[in-house]
Amino acid sequence: MLFENLGLRPELLSAITARGYKTATPIQAKSIPVILEGRDILAGAQTGTGKTAAFALPILQMLSSKPKKGRNPRALILTPTRELAAQVLEFTEIYGNMLTLSSTAVFGGVKINPQINKLKNGVDILVATPGRLMDHAQQKTLDLSNIEILVLDEADRMLDMGFINDIRKIIKLVPQKRQNLLFSATYSEDIKRLADRMLNNPQLIEVATRNTTADNVDQVVHPVSRKGKSALLSKLIRDGNWNQVLVFTRTKHGANKLVKKLMQDKISAVAIHGNKSQGARTKALADFKGWKVQVLVATDIAARGLDISLLPHVVNYEIPEVPESYVHRIGRTGRAGADGKAVSLVSPEESKQLRDIQRMLKKEIPVEKIDGFEATADPERTPRERQNSHNRNRNNNIRDNKGNNNNNNRRSLSRDNSNRNNNNNNNNNNGNRSTISRNNNNNNSGNKWTSAKKAYGSDWQNSDDKKQKPAEQKFIKKDINRKPRPRAEQSHESLKGTPLQSTGWKDRKIFNGG
Numbered sequence: 001m002l003f004e005n006l007g008l009r010p011e012l013l014s015a016i017t018a019r020g021y022k023t024a025t026p027i028q029a030k031s032i033p034v035i036l037e038g039r040d041i042l043a044g045a046q047t048g049t050g051k052t053a054a055f056a057l058p059i060l061q062m063l064s065s066k067p068k069k070g071r072n073p074r075a076l077i078l079t080p081t082r083e084l085a086a087q088v089l090e091f092t093e094i095y096g097n098m099l100t101l102s103s104t105a106v107f108g109g110v111k112i113n114p115q116i117n118k119l120k121n122g123v124d125i126l127v128a129t130p131g132r133l134m135d136h137a138q139q140k141t142l143d144l145s146n147i148e149i150l151v152l153d154e155a156d157r158m159l160d161m162g163f164i165n166d167i168r169k170i171i172k173l174v175p176q177k178r179q180n181l182l183f184s185a186t187y188s189e190d191i192k193r194l195a196d197r198m199l200n201n202p203q204l205i206e207v208a209t210r211n212t213t214a215d216n217v218d219q220v221v222h223p224v225s226r227k228g229k230s231a232l233l234s235k236l237i238r239d240g241n242w243n244q245v246l247v248f249t250r251t252k253h254g255a256n257k258l259v260k261k262l263m264q265d266k267i268s269a270v271a272i273h274g275n276k277s278q279g280a281r282t283k284a285l286a287d288f289k290g291w292k293v294q295v296l297v298a299t300d301i302a303a304r305g306l307d308i309s310l311l312p313h314v315v316n317y318e319i320p321e322v323p324e325s326y327v328h329r330i331g332r333t334g335r336a337g338a339d340g341k342a343v344s345l346v347s348p349e350e351s352k353q354l355r356d357i358q359r360m361l362k363k364e365i366p367v368e369k370i371d372g373f374e375a376t377a378d379p380e381r382t383p384r385e386r387q388n389s390h391n392r393n394r395n396n397n398i399r400d401n402k403g404n405n406n407n408n409n410r411r412s413l414s415r416d417n418s419n420r421n422n423n424n425n426n427n428n429n430n431g432n433r434s435t436i437s438r439n440n441n442n443n444n445s446g447n448k449w450t451s452a453k454k455a456y457g458s459d460w461q462n463s464d465d466k467k468q469k470p471a472e473q474k475f476i477k478k479d480i481n482r483k484p485r486p487r488a489e490q491s492h493e494s495l496k497g498t499p500l501q502s503t504g505w506k507d508r509k510i511f512n513g514g
Helices: 010-018 026-036 051-064 082-095 113-121 130-138 155-160 164-173 189-198 226-239 252-264 278-289 323-330 348-361 383-402 407-456 470-479
Strands: 041-044 075-078 103-106 125-128 149-152 179-184 203-206 217-223 245-248 269-272 295-298 313-316 340-346
Touching: 010 051, 010 082, 026 041, 026 051, 026 203, 051 075, 051 082, 051 125, 051 149, 051 179, 075 164, 082 103, 082 125, 082 278, 103 113, 103 130, 113 130, 125 130, 130 164, 155 164, 155 179, 155 189, 155 323, 164 189, 179 189, 226 252, 226 340, 252 269, 252 295, 269 278, 278 295, 313 323, 323 340, 323 348, 340 348
Parallel strands: 041 179, 041 203, 075 125, 075 149, 103 125, 149 179, 217 340, 245 295, 245 313, 269 295, 313 340
Antiparallel strands: none
C-alpha cells in the first residue's frame, strides 16, 4: 500500500518521499490507520520491518492537529536501550522536520542537567528509557500529567531487562485516559499479562508468525570447537571479503577478548557493550556505520536499536541462552526487505541452545562444516572450573543490562583480595594465638606477680628462675580458648604471705619470705 493512501498529512508525505520511501511495509499499512482512529494496539512484527515509522508517523499527525497544552510532553515513547532511544528520536525528527513539534530523548550514560534544561524549554514528544525517566520523575523535573499517547517499543526486551517495576510506576504517573501502543517482536506470558493490564480493548496486529525470522535472511550453522571460533571467524571474514560484520557475544569480557584477537589478525574491530561510556558507544557505532571499522562486536544489549542500512552479515559468535534473543540478533540484517546472512558458530557445548532455537523456530537451520575446523569438545573441566565459568557467565549477563564495571576484573580482584584476606587472617590468627597466650599468661599471673613485687620488694628482682617450662606453655595455649571462670579479685594486702596457686613457676621460696 502507498503511503499517500494512509491518510497522512502532506508534510509527512514529503518527508517520507525525501527518505526514498513510497510503499508502506505490512506493519505500517495495518497499524497507521488503526492508530489514527485513536485505538489501542498490540502489534507483533519481526525486527527490521519498519515498526518505528508505524507509530511515529501517526503520532506526529495527531499531535500536530491538536493545540498544545503547556510545555509538558504529550506523547511518551519508552525503549529498552539508549541506542534504540536515539534511533527513535532521529526518525521522529526526520519525519517531523516540516512540523512545529519538538522532541527530545532522555537516557542514562550521559549528564542529566542538559536533559533537564531541554525539558524546561518544553517538548511534545519524549523518548526515554525507563531508568532515566524514573530519575527525572523522582527529581520532579518532569511532568507526565499531559500524556495522551503512551508507546512501549520492544516491550519484550524491556521485560527481559527487568524494567517491569519501572513500567508499572510510569503507568501510574500518566493519565488513565490515554492511547496505548505496544510493539513486541516476540510474545510471552509476561507480555500477555502486561497487555491485559495496560491496554483497553486493543486491536491485535500481526504481520508474521510469532517468534520467527525473516525469510530474506540466509541462516547457516558452522560446527567448531570453542577454542577454534576466533580463527574460524577470521577465516570467514578474509575468505568471504566481509567488509561489514556485526558479531554477538554473550559477555562483555568475551567481546573485549574477541576484539583483541581480531586486531591481532589485522582485522579492524571495536566493541560495544554496557561497560562502555555513552560517548564511546556512539563513536563505535558511527565508525561502524561509516565503514571505518570492519567488525563491530556487541553483547545482547545492542541486539535492539541498531539500525544499520543494508547490513550484510551477522555472526553469533556465542549462541544466546534465551532462544528469543536469536531472533533479535539476526534481525539486524535483512532489514527493509534487503537480503542478509546470519552465521552461527556452534561448539558441542552449545548444542542444547541450538536445539532450543530450532524448536522455537520450528525448523532446522542448515549445517555447513568447514575443513580444518573440527567440532570437538574441549577437555573435561574440573567441577571448580565449571562452577567458575557458570558464575562468570551468569554475573556478566546480569551486569551487562545494568551497565556496571568489568565483571571479570572484579572477580579477579575479589579472588586476590580473598586470598590476601585469608593469608592475613591466618597470620592474624597465629599472631593472635601467640598474643593471647602471652596475654593469658600475664593475665593469669601478671597481676598477682605485680602485687607480689610490691609486697616483697627487692626479693622480686633477685628471683633467678623466671622462665616457664615448655610443657606449661603448651598447656596455656590449649587453655586460652576456655571461658575463664569468674573469681574474686584479691587486694594487695591479701597477697602478703600467701603463695599464689597455679602460677607455673618452679621456685616458690619467694612466697615463703626466702
